[in-house]
Structures are given as C-alpha cells and as structure tokens.
Amino acid sequence: MSAVNGHAASKQAASASRRARKTPAARQAPVLDVAIIGAGFSGLGTAIRLREQGISDIAILERGDDVGGTWRDNTYPGAACDIPSNLYSFSFAQNPNWSRGYSGSAEILDYIHHLVDRFELRALMRFRHTVTGMTFDEARGVWTIRVAGKKNVHARCVVSAQGPLANPALPNIPGIDTFGGKTIHSARWEHSYDFAGKRVAVIGTGASAIQIVPALAERVDFLKVFQRTPAWILPRPGYAAPDWNKTLFEKLPASQTAFRNALFYAHEAMATGVIWNTPVTRLLEGVAKAFLRHQVPDAWVRRQLTPQYRIGCKRLLVSNDYYPALMRDNVKLYTWPIDKICEKGIRSVEGIEHQVDCIVFATGFAVSKAAAPFPITGVDGRRLDDEWSRGAMAYKSVNVAGYPNLFMALGPNSGPGHNSALSYMEPQIDYIVQGIQTILEYDLRALDVREDAQAKHNAQLQKRLAKTNWNSGCASWYLTEDGFNATMYPGFATQYKKQMARFVNEDYRAIRYEPEFHERWMRND
Amino acid sequence: MDIDLEKMLAKVKASQWALADIDWDAPGAELITDEQWPKLKAFMSDLMWIEHVGARGFAAMARKAEDPMLKEMYTYFHAEEQRHANAEMALMRRWGMLEEDEIPLPNINLRLVIDWLDTQSDRMPLEVLGSVIPMLEVALDGALCTFLLEQVDDPVCHDAFKRINDDESRHLGVGFHVLEMQGHGKAYRLGLNFMGTVLNPRLIVGIATYLPLLSRMRDNVAAMGLPEEKLYKAMNKYERIGGRTADGRRNPWFQLISRHGRLVADRGNKLYHVPVDAMVKLTDYYPRALLRPVPTWVKELTYKTAA
Numbered sequence: 001m002s003a004v005n006g007h008a009a010s011k012q013a014a015s016a017s018r019r020a021r022k023t024p025a026a027r028q029a030p031v032l033d034v035a036i037i038g039a040g041f042s043g044l045g046t047a048i049r050l051r052e053q054g055i056s057d058i059a060i061l062e063r064g065d066d067v068g069g070t071w072r073d074n075t076y077p078g079a080a081c082d083i084p085s086n087l088y089s090f091s092f093a094q095n096p097n098w099s100r101g102y103s104g105s106a107e108i109l110d111y112i113h114h115l116v117d118r119f120e121l122r123a124l125m126r127f128r129h130t131v132t133g134m135t136f137d138e139a140r141g142v143w144t145i146r147v148a149g150k151k152n153v154h155a156r157c158v159v160s161a162q163g164p165l166a167n168p169a170l171p172n173i174p175g176i177d178t179f180g181g182k183t184i185h186s187a188r189w190e191h192s193y194d195f196a197g198k199r200v201a202v203i204g205t206g207a208s209a210i211q212i213v214p215a216l217a218e219r220v221d222f223l224k225v226f227q228r229t230p231a232w233i234l235p236r237p238g239y240a241a242p243d244w245n246k247t248l249f250e251k252l253p254a255s256q257t258a259f260r261n262a263l264f265y266a267h268e269a270m271a272t273g274v275i276w277n278t279p280v281t282r283l284l285e286g287v288a289k290a291f292l293r294h295q296v297p298d299a300w301v302r303r304q305l306t307p308q309y310r311i312g313c314k315r316l317l318v319s320n321d322y323y324p325a326l327m328r329d330n331v332k333l334y335t336w337p338i339d340k341i342c343e344k345g346i347r348s349v350e351g352i353e354h355q356v357d358c359i360v361f362a363t364g365f366a367v368s369k370a371a372a373p374f375p376i377t378g379v380d381g382r383r384l385d386d387e388w389s390r391g392a393m394a395y396k397s398v399n400v401a402g403y404p405n406l407f408m409a410l411g412p413n414s415g416p417g418h419n420s421a422l423s424y425m426e427p428q429i430d431y432i433v434q435g436i437q438t439i440l441e442y443d444l445r446a447l448d449v450r451e452d453a454q455a456k457h458n459a460q461l462q463k464r465l466a467k468t469n470w471n472s473g474c475a476s477w478y479l480t481e482d483g484f485n486a487t488m489y490p491g492f493a494t495q496y497k498k499q500m501a502r503f504v505n506e507d508y509r510a511i512r513y514e515p516e517f518h519e520r521w522m523r524n525d
Numbered sequence: 526m527d528i529d530l531e532k533m534l535a536k537v538k539a540s541q542w543a544l545a546d547i548d549w550d551a552p553g554a555e556l557i558t559d560e561q562w563p564k565l566k567a568f569m570s571d572l573m574w575i576e577h578v579g580a581r582g583f584a585a586m587a588r589k590a591e592d593p594m595l596k597e598m599y600t601y602f603h604a605e606e607q608r609h610a611n612a613e614m615a616l617m618r619r620w621g622m623l624e625e626d627e628i629p630l631p632n633i634n635l636r637l638v639i640d641w642l643d644t645q646s647d648r649m650p651l652e653v654l655g656s657v658i659p660m661l662e663v664a665l666d667g668a669l670c671t672f673l674l675e676q677v678d679d680p681v682c683h684d685a686f687k688r689i690n691d692d693e694s695r696h697l698g699v700g701f702h703v704l705e706m707q708g709h710g711k712a713y714r715l716g717l718n719f720m721g722t723v724l725n726p727r728l729i730v731g732i733a734t735y736l737p738l739l740s741r742m743r744d745n746v747a748a749m750g751l752p753e754e755k756l757y758k759a760m761n762k763y764e765r766i767g768g769r770t771a772d773g774r775r776n777p778w779f780q781l782i783s784r785h786g787r788l789v790a791d792r793g794n795k796l797y798h799v800p801v802d803a804m805v806k807l808t809d810y811y812p813r814a815l816l817r818p819v820p821t822w823v824k825e826l827t828y829k830t831a832a
Contacts, residue, residue: 300821303647308588336604337597339541344831349601351544351608353831475593
C-alpha cells in the first residue's frame with residue numbers, strides 16, 4: 001500500500017493541521033510547501049506533476065534568467081540531443097511536431113518554453129536566484145535556502161533539480177590563463193564571435209565536441225581537434241520528420257505513444273550490450289568499427305580513433321558527420337598529450353606549438369560525484385559534502401538519510417547509459433511527488449529515509465555496478481577518482497521505473513509533531 | 526631499477542620542452558665543416574628515423590600496457606620520441622640539409638621496419654618491444670648522441686641534445702624498470718610465454734627486419750668515424766643494467782636481446798655476421814613495389830616550431 005493512497009481519510013485533518021503549522025511560521029518568514037532548485041527538465045517536470053496533485057505553493061529557484069537548464073546553456077553550433085526527440089520529451093506532454101528524429105537544442109528549448117506556457121509555470125519562477133547553501137531546521141521541519149544577494153527562501157520540502165551537467169568544467173592544463181586569443185566553453189557559447197577565417201582548436205572529443213567539430217569545420221579556416229581518449233561512435237539514424245508524420249501524431253496521439261514505446265524498448269535492448277559485457281557488446285563494437293572503417297580510410301587515423309576500452313564504459317556517442325569532418329582538408333586530429341597552453345596556442349608534447357586564434361573547450365561539466373552541489377546541512381549539523389566525500393550515495397537516487405524532506409532529481413546513480421534521461425526522470429518525479437504528498441498530507445515535520453535502508457540499497461547497487469561495463473577499468477566522468485560509481489543505474493530503465501513506482505513507507509522515518517504518530521506510520525495506518 | 530612510476534610520470538610532465546624553446550637561428554651553424562656535412566646529413570637522417578620508429582614502438586606499448594600510469598607514460602614517450610625526431614629535423618634544416626618540407630629518405634631497412642611496426646607492432650605483447658626499446662635507447666644515448674656531440678661544435682646542437690638526452694634517461698629508467706617487472710614470476714612460466722611469442726611468425730618477420738637494420742646502422746655510423754667499440758660498450762650497458770637484478774635476468778627477452786648484443790659485438794663470429802651482412806646486402810634488392818605505402822604517421826614529422 002502506498003503512503004499516498006493509504007491515508008485519504010486523514011487528508012482533511014492533515015490539511016487543517018498543515019494550515020495551522022504554516023501560520024506561526026508565516027509570522028517569521030513565508031514558508032513554501034515546495035522549493036524547486038533549477039528550471040530545467042526535471043525542475044519544471046516536478047512542478048507540473050506537483051500541481052497536478054493539487055500542490056501549488058511552489059517556487060522554482062533558477063540561477064539564470066530563463067528556463068531550460070542544459071538546453072538553455074548548450075547552444076553551440078550543432079548542439080542536439082543524442083536521444084530521439086520522441087523519447088527525449090515528457091510522456092505527459094508529447095510534441096507531435098518534432099521536425100527531426102534527433103532535434104537540435106533550439107527546438108528542445110522551444111519545447112521547454114512550450115511546457116512553461118502550457119502548464120502556466122511562469123508564475124512559479126524566481127529567476128536570478130543562485131542557491132548558495134541550505135540548512136534544515138529540525139524543530140520546525142523547514143529548509144532555509146540561502147540565495148546569493150537575496151533573502152533566504154524557506155520551504156518544507158526542497159527538490160534539488162539543478163542537474164548534474166550544469167557547471168562547465170575547464171581542463172586542468174597549465175597556462176590556461178595565459179592564452180592571448182579567444183576561449184569559449186561549449187556550454188557558454190558566444191554567438192557574437194566570428195569564426196570565419198580563424199584558426200581554431202577544439203579540446204575534447206566527447207558528446208559536445210563531436211557535434212561542434214562538423215559545424216565549426218564549415219566556418220573556420222583551419223580546425224585542430226585535440227583528443228585524449230577516443231569515444232565509441234555509432235551511426236545516428238536521423239531523419240527529417242515528414243508532414244504526414246506530424247499530422248498522424250497530432251490526430252492520433254496513440255500512434256505517437258506507440259512510436260515512443262517502440263523507441264523506448266529499442267533503447268532498452270541496447271542495455272544488454274552497453275551496460276553489461278555480453279555478445280551484444282562485441283556486436284556493437286563491431287558495428288562501430290565497421291562504421292569507422294567506412295568513414296575513415298586512413299589506417300593510422302582509424303587507429304587514433306579506435307577506443308581501447310569496452311563499449312559502454314564511457315558515454316556511447318552517435319554521429320554521422322564527425323568522422324567525415326575529421327577527414328576534411330581544413331581539419332586535423334591530434335592525439336599528442338597537451339603540455340600546456342601558451343600565449344599563442346597549445347604546446348603538445350611532440351614539441352610543436354599549435355598557434356590558433358580561438359580555443360574551444362568541449363570538456364564537459366563538473367559533475368558532483370563526491371560533493372554536494374552547494375553546502376547542505378541536515379539534521380544534527382551533518383554536512384552532505386562530508387558524507388559524500390568518497391562518493392555520492394542516496395536512497396533510490398532521491399533521498400539521503402539525515403536530510404529529511406529533501407528530494408533529488410537525477411541524483412546519485414540515476415544516470416542511463418543507453419536510454420533517455422527522461423525515462424529515468426519521470427519515475428523519479430512521480431516518486432518525489434509521492435514523498436512530498438506524504439509530508440504535506442500527513443503534516444510531517446520530517447520524512448527521512450532510514451540509514452539502514454539506504455545502506456542496503458547502495459550495497460546492492462554497488463554489487464550490481466561492479467559487473468557493469470562502466471566499472472570495467474576506463475576512467476570516465478561516471479566514476480570518482482577512486483573508481484566509485486556514483487552516477488549510473490545498473491539496470492534497464494524498466495527496472496528503475498519499477499523500483500520507483502512505490503513509495504516504501506517502511507524505509508522511512510516519519511516524524512510528526514506528536515511522537516506517537518510514528519507508530520501509526522509504521523503500521524501504514 | 527625500481528622506480529616510482531607515479532613520481533616518474535610527474536617528473537616527465539614537469540620536464541617538457543618544445544622546439545620553440547630553442548633558438549634555431551642562433552649563431553653556430555657555420556661550425557659544421559664541409560667535410561662533416563655529407564656524413565652528418567646521413568648520420569642525422571638515420572638518427573631521426575631511429576627516434577621516429579622508436580616513437581611508433583612506444584605508441585604500440587601504450588596500447589599494451591595495462592597499468593594506466595605506464596600507459597600514460599608511454600603515450601608521453603611516444604610524443605617525446607616524435608619531438609626528438611622533429612628537433613633533429615630542425616637541426617638538419619638549420620644546417621641546410623633539407624629543402625623546404627623535405628623529409629629525409631629512410632633506407633630500405635628502415636622502410637621494412639616501418640612496414641613491420643605499422644602492421645604488426647600493435648599485435649606484439651608488451652614484453653617484446655619493452656625489451657628491445659631499452660637496447661635501442663642505450664645504443665642511441667650512449668654511443669650515437671655522445672659521438673655526435675664529440676664531433677659537432679654547434680651550441681644549438683648541444684642545447685637540443687642536452688634536452689633529448691634528459692628525456693632519454695627517463696625513458697631508459699622506465700624501460701629497465703619494466704624489463705625487470707616482466708622478469709617477475711616463475712621462470713618456467715616466463716619461459717613458456719616466451720616460447721609462445723618467439724615462435725610467432727609475425728615476430729620472426731620482425732626479427733628478420735631488425736637484424737639487418739642494426740647491422741646497417743652499425744656500418745653507417747662506423748663509416749662516419751664512430752669507433753665500433755664505443756657502440757658495443759654502450760650496448761653492453763643493456764646487459765649490465767638489465768641484468769643487475771634477479772628479475773631482470775629472469776626475463777627471457779632480456780636474455781635473448783643481451784646475448785644478441787654480444788653476438789653483434791663479436792665481429793669474429795662468422796656464424797652470425799656472414800648471414801646477417803648478407804641480409805643487409807639482399808635487402809638492397811628488396812622489390813620496392815612490395816613495400817606498403819608510407820603510413821601517415823610518418824607525415825606527422827615536422828621541423829617547424831609552430832604549426
């Protein structure tokens with residue numbers, strides 16, 4: 001029996017109690033029911049689902065001045081999602097008008113704006129609110145959220161939805177500040193910079209770089225691509241969506257749902273080769289190698305582009321135009337280690353100074369795998385940074401023991417390697433909504449996951465992760481420096497969804513304002 | 526030679542230099558005499574190619590090393606050997622030995638080794654190249670470079686080779702460390718593995734290209750005035766350092782290569798030298814049409830300080 005369904009009778013009394021609880025607090029400072037940090041897919045999705053359940057005392061704290069998160073920030077040339085758009089969108093807000101199989105960032109951002117308008121989220125937004133930390137007041141059951149240059153925000157529940165890929169990371173290359181030319185990070189693109197006739201270096205060959213390189217190659221005089229580790233790249237079955245397809249999806253939404261389901265299960269099938277080492281892994285590697293051979297005629301360049309780790313260990317990429325771009329006369333791939341950046345360019349270890357006008361850092365993001373995104377203080381003054389110093393851990397990626405009423409979207413071990421992040425996000429959101437409903441309807445001071453439940457969950461998780469390709473020996477952003485996997489979920493999205501379907505009361509400590517309540521709680525009464 | 530790989534890698538990273546650190550137009554090029562010039566051109570060309578094939582050897586080793594630290598170290602050494610070849614080309618250009626973008630032509634034995642490295646080196650176990658490369662390094666470091674610096678007064682050449690030698694000493698340190706590491710374990714297991722590899726036809730072809738190359742190089746440097754004894758003395762260093770520990774001596778590859786070194790040094794051993802010298806001559810008649818196109822990694826060579 002879920003907590004949400006099991007207490008309908010107490011709803012009315014709980015609401016009255018909730019109002020009473022809020023009144024004294026309101027005298028000190030207004031206390032929101034829910035504060036959501038971040039206005040990307042997960043933050044907005046949570047707000048939509050909460051409102052559908054009648055919870056509307058919500059604020060979305062966003063450090064930028066627009067919604068969109070990753071898709072607002074990543075506007076570099078060629079930016080696109082490597083998951084089909086029909087799958088990289090909310091199931092409850094499907095868009096029949098995707099122009100392509102894999103849409104570009106602008107179209108995805110339009111979709112997000114459309115969500116804001118359709119679900120009237122604009123009123124919840126508090127832009128230019130950069131959260132610098134938060135502390136739980138155990139006696140009141142309220143989180144105090146510190147906001148840079150603004151008044152604190154108070155809320156009974158907090159949804160941390162700032163996203164794992166929000167903060168651009170620069171590589172640790174000596175002399176990075178000495179470069180006299182232009183530097184641009186892929187996630188902070190400067191559209192005013194004119195690349196025409198310029199000599200440009202791209203550092204990094206990950207998911208962003210393989211999209212930037214083909215687009216920039218068209219514009220620049222010469223492009224030097226510096227690679228440290230090659231990625232496995234599969235062909236991308238992209239297409240321009242015909243009008244009849246859009247009309248069909250619009251007139252017959254079930255057809256789009258069916259297509260979405262087909263895409264979902266096709267991606268699920270990939271897990272058998274991407275997550276675990278199976279004959280499918282060999283098959284996928286064979287396809288990737290054949291694709292490389294087909295697109296890159298030179299044996300030495302092929303060697304440079306052939307990964308030495310198992311497919312799936314690092315993020316698997318899809319692109320039809322990256323390899324051909326590298327074969328252009330005005331593009332050259334370098335695999336020499338970079339020694340340093342100097343005033344005029346990049347010095348690599350083969351002793352040559354690669355002089356360029358602009359360096360593009362396609363070096364990804366600082367992913368918090370062993371630290372909280374900002375200082376978070378829970379019960380008894382415990383700090384999440386300290387607890388996560390050896391790797392982030394949570395219960396079902398959503399809750400952390402000792403930090404009641406705090407929920408995370410795309411928290412630890414919720415990343416997919418083979419499917420849409422939104423396929424994992426939606427069950428998380430629904431789970432978070434169940435948790436918040438529970439707090440508000442039972443009028444809980446604190447809903448805290450039990451330490452033992454969290455430890456058991458993580459022990460199982462790490463045991464399963466040990467058998468995955470991610471933990472097969474390569475260095476990736478999925479792992480901490482010690483090799484601890486704090487990012488990925490070792491299973492199918494279907495399994496994850498099943499895990500998140502039920503809010504398990506027994507795994508939580510519920511503290512109401514009267515002590516005898518907890519016994520009732522444990523009886524699911 | 527037990528070294529801390531982590532510290533060594535940090536040292537390697539902290540000891541980088543670039544061609545731009547050297548003033549290639551500084552005075553001193555005129556100190557090359559007319560008599561030296563043609564011999565030096567041939568010598569530098571061979572030296573540059575040895576560095577370059579060594580670079581390709583390290584590239585193969587970077588693939589094979591399982592320890593991530595060693596893998597990264599070899600990735601650096603690959604680039605550093607390339608840097609040496611680039612610097613040597615820059616010297617040749619300074620001395621007017623190269624036109625515009627000319628790359629010195631490799632001799633036929635080098636071409637055969639390039640062919641073999643290009644097609645086979647990635648398939649060889651680490652211990653093969655890991656054992657041969659220190660031998661090439663001691664010969665290069667201890668004999669060829671020393672000889673060059675004795676003969677050439679150009680200060681820019683001395684500056685460049687001081688940097689090159691510093692790099693090479695780190696390569697040697699790691700090389701002997703790995704040689705010993707690979708001699709760790711039961712002798713019979715090492716012996717069995719060795720037998721399995723040494724009978725590999727790909728390796729036999731490799732050995733058949735390596736032997737005449739070594740003899741041709743010996744002849745070339747001897748023709749330039751390097752006393753053979755100096756070369757043999759340098760090669761003996763391999764046996765001395767590699768054989769210092771029980772692990773090193775237990776490495777069958779060390780045994781094979783050091784014994785081969787002794788054979789090369791023993792000019793009285795007709796059983797070895799007559800057939801190998803014949804191979805050197807025979808390779809002159811190797812049909813060029815059978816050579817594969819020059820691999821594109823060769824085209825990475827440049828004398829330019831900036832690109």
